[in-house]
Amino acid sequence: DQQVKQNSPSLSVQEGRISILNCDYTNSMFDYFLWYKKYPAEGPTFLISISSIKDKNEDGRFTVFLNKSAKHLSLHIVPSQPGDSAVYFCAASGYNTDKLIFGTGTRLQVFP
């Protein structure tokens, strides 16, 4: 049972445009969400996170939106750059637990 799902395995976006990566979850007990970026042959790198008490968190070109009623979050990257090409994982955690559940990942390709 996949509790965190990223239904788009891949996304292709032109440089300078907005990239929107989506993530859905099923467990209403999740209350903290993180996005990671992963290049081939490297470990995941933390990008941005959001607590369930917020609906938006912004850090530079990256913004995460959380819709608790829909159990949906999204990562917006604007403007997209070729260096953003990587696999993006969303991850979720419940309160006071070290267990982080990862989604299946979306491969983003930003072309010139």
Place this chain on the structure above:
Amino acid sequence: DTEVTQTPKHLVMGMTNKKSLKCEQHMGHRAMYWYKQKAKKPPELMFVYSYEKLSINESVPSRFSPECPNSSLLNLHLHALQPEDSALYLCASSQDGQGFVSGNTIYFGEGSWLTVV
């Protein structure tokens, strides 16, 4: 410095071998993790150590044996593995073992690629 160092980067072992994966962090973090990642799959949690005590074991087979000698080091001892255990093994750390709501983040190493032949 947000670095988690894993060695070796690549390991090929036979099914009767005994080997170990090593992980080190010097960020003063008190929680350390082992994740396993197969190709085109998300990372899956194996073990969590919090303050040098095993706090989570995700029903991992006993052929994987974790060890936390001190707060900076985490080992994964491997014995009698199967070819299906071939994967990327990721070590990670976070500030403490109190979850992520307070703003904790997990920092990952680059991983150790394990091939079992």
